[in-house]
Amino acid sequence: MAGRATARGRGRGGGGELELPPGFRFHPTDEELVTHYLCRKCASHEIGLPIIAEIDLYKYDPWELPGLALYGDKEWYFFSPRDRKYPNGSRPNRSAGTGYWKATGADKPIGKPKPLAIKKALVFYAGKPPKGDKTNWIMHEYRLAEVDRKKNTFRLDDWVLCRIYNKKGCIEKRPERKLEYSGKEEENPPGSGVTRGAGADHCLCLEGSDSVAPAQAAESSCSDHVVSPRDQMLPLQDIFMYLSKPF
Numbered sequence: 103m104a105g106r107a108t109a110r111g112r113g114r115g116g117g118g119e120l121e122l123p124p125g126f127r128f129h130p131t132d133e134e135l136v137t138h139y140l141c142r143k144c145a146s147h148e149i150g151l152p153i154i155a156e157i158d159l160y161k162y163d164p165w166e167l168p169g170l171a172l173y174g175d176k177e178w179y180f181f182s183p184r185d186r187k188y189p190n191g192s193r194p195n196r197s198a199g200t201g202y203w204k205a206t207g208a209d210k211p212i213g214k215p216k217p218l219a220i221k222k223a224l225v226f227y228a229g230k231p232p233k234g235d236k237t238n239w240i241m242h243e244y245r246l247a248e249v250d251r252k253k254n255t256f257r258l259d260d261w262v263l264c265r266i267y268n269k270k271g272c273i274e275k276r277p278e279r280k281l282e283y284s285g286k287e288e289e290n291p292p293g294s295g296v297t298r299g300a301g302a303d304h305c306l307c308l309e310g311s312d313s314v315a316p317a318q319a320a321e322s323s324c325s326d327h328v329v330s331p332r333d334q335m336l337p338l339q340d341i342f343m344y345l346s347k348p349f
Contacts, residue, residue, distance in 0.1 A: 120153065120172065128153060128173055132244070135179075136212045136219040140244050140263040143181055154179045159264055163199030164226050164239035165275050167266050177267035184245070184259040194258055200276065201228040203241060217247045228276050235277050238269040 130139070142149055155172045159182035162170070171178035187195040196203045203224040211217035224241045227234030242265040249259065268274055 120151070122173075128179075132210075132212045132221060135263055135265075136244055140219060140246065140261070143261050143263070144246055144249075154181055154263070156181045158182060160185070160195065160198040160203075163201065163228075163276065164237070164241070164266055164268075165273055166199070168273055176271050177265055180264045180266070181261050182264055183257060184262050185256045186258045189256055192258075195256075196224070198226070201226055201234055201237075202231055203227075204231075204234075211247065212244065213247075219244050219246050237277055238274055239266065240269060241266050 139149060139154060153173050155170060157167075157170055157180055159167070159180050167180065168174065168178050171180065173179075185195045187193045196205075203226055205222055206225050207223050210221040212219040212221050222243045222245070224243060226237045226239040226241070228237055229235055244263040244265075245259055
């Protein structure tokens with residue numbers, strides 16, 4: 103129908119296209135996401151408009167996620183399970199695709215007076231920790247505040263709600279790895295005997311004993327022409343001996 107928006111039906115919860123009213127925009131607040139979507143999903147209640155896809159978000163790189171979303175232009179929403187890093191631990195597994203998500207900032211409680219959920223911000227790093235390359239992909243993860251989490255299993259949460267977006271407002275691919283070697287030739291190659299002085303950008307220092315040899319040579323050459331005090335007294339002694347003789 104002309105004038106009506108549609109949403110793709112992908113992911114585990116997708117089943118064809120959704121017809122949306124003209125001018126439809128999906129920009130829920132934190133409270134609306136938690137109350138009308140996350141809480142209902144975790145309680146297995148029906149959601150009026152199934153506009154949020156169900157995927158295992160941690161199997162993908164963030165630049166792959168827009169193509170898996172049911173709806174979105176510059177930000178995309180997903181329901182995803184969350185697993186533990188270790189079976190008996192409480193830390194979540196943040197590995198995803200070819201990189202990992204890293205938490206940033208403090209957690210934010212959602213809901214008053216008693217928090218219903220916790221919001222966490224994460225940044226995606228391409229590569230292996232801890233030397234991954236930081237990207238512009240951001241995730242806001244919403245998890246229920248009080249959940250009876252089962253132990254001795256890798257599953258930490260059955261469902262969390264994730265908002266994904268890129269700070270530049272576009273779909274950036276994986277960043278290129280930075281070259282550790284710049285390709286610039288060394289100004290002073292090893293063994294040249296010349297080094298740059300510490301703390302001075304434009305000072306050169308010479309290495310080895312050659313740097314002090316000229317000074318030592320100058321001192322030795324000058325010492326040959328110095329007259330000692332004893333040599334200066336010899337003419338006076340000759341005068342006194344002459345005056346002591348009788349005429």
